[in-house]
Amino acid sequence: MTLTFTSDHCLDDDVLERRFTLDGIPGILWTPENPPAATPLILLGHPGGLDRMYPRLLGRARHCAASGFATATIELPGAGDRPRSAPAEQARADLRRAIEAAEPVPAEVVDRLVLPLVETAVPEWRAALDALLALPGIEGPVGFSGGIVSVAVRLALVESRIAAALLFAGSFVPRAILDDARHVTIPLLMLLQWDDEGNDRQLALDLFDALGSTEKTLHANTGGHTGVPGFEGDDAGRFFGRHLM
């Protein structure tokens, strides 16, 4: 796949933001304006919808740039301006219906929603990695940070260039991903918002338990999905500093 830059501008705090497309998939690359010779790269995961997520992604990118990391993200399949998938939309509607009825979400709904997304997104992130690591100055090692947690787990399992991952336990996880988790071995930091309304806390704990890595740390904080305390950004920076610098 071919990465084509579509715009670039320098943000006021010495971060260079470059938008690109990867065979039509929108993405953003942020680099420190005066990067070290070999800049480690952190892929920023998100729940889909780059425009909607932009302010929070930019905050994370600035934070990483201040510590000498390049960051990059791409749009998820079926999100933002990318074509919708009818089966995924149906699964999303079924999920919403279960949540609104305060019923347990059936495992087959989670499978229908998440597994096709993982199957499509993971090769795209790997292609993005090929293209990004071919750019001058971006050398790795590579980290992955954020959601969707199922994408992160599968990437951590299959993509050997990812040396460490921060997982954000804030979405439904298929059983197949729990099975993947047992075979993951890279150092992990998992964030869990203890009072996240849209997240199954026990499943997040089961996922943490299942992960095969000998170095894994769970940080759980009070508050809802978007209430991650600011100090976790610093902790994340130190985690990636230990494993990527």
Add this chain to the structure above:
Amino acid sequence: MTLTFTSDHCLDDDVLERRFTLDGIPGILWTPENPPAATPLILLGHPGGLDRMYPRLLGRARHCAASGFATATIELPGAGDRPRSAPAEQARADLRRAIEAAEPVPAEVVDRLVLPLVETAVPEWRAALDALLALPGIEGPVGFSGGIVSVAVRLALVESRIAAALLFAGSFVPRAILDDARHVTIPLLMLLQWDDEGNDRQLALDLFDALGSTEKTLHANTGGHTGVPGFEGDDAGRFFGRHLM
């Protein structure tokens, strides 16, 4: 109660160690040799047995001193050279028997073991605090760090001079302490060793859930009871720095 210093010597890295007794209870105070004008104090909790615990306590004290904190600890009731209590020894034997038989530990055994310890230890730590804060240069605010977690929770509830606490979830917790936990409001960091053989993980998670504080963070790491990763010491320093400095 009266604090009497029994020895002092300067450790090689500029930490002053002073042993004391508090009406016969042995204790240790560590201060930076050139402390700031008003030195915050962290009380170092432990499972009992100052001599046995000394190397680990000293490591924590050195780490704290490097960040400008004074630290102090006292022996627990029934531990080290302090007189044994026959009912506590009986409860400890009952606990051991249940664990060796791989049976669930009866709640009444935990109550018999831990509640009298809490009832005796908490007033002693408060008396130690009175005496320590009367010393020149030690001013607070005060933190509590470590186990026994039931002592820490009760202290966090009743001792208003304790502004923040690090809880080490590594021991059995009576139901009465879970009730106490709901009324605790100070900022908390709880450490949990995910594979701690002697610790009930679900109970530790229940305790974290019960704690009433709006700022509470759980750090869970792979490994057994004594396998807390070194980076947690730095995290603890930053936690206390945020709340006591």
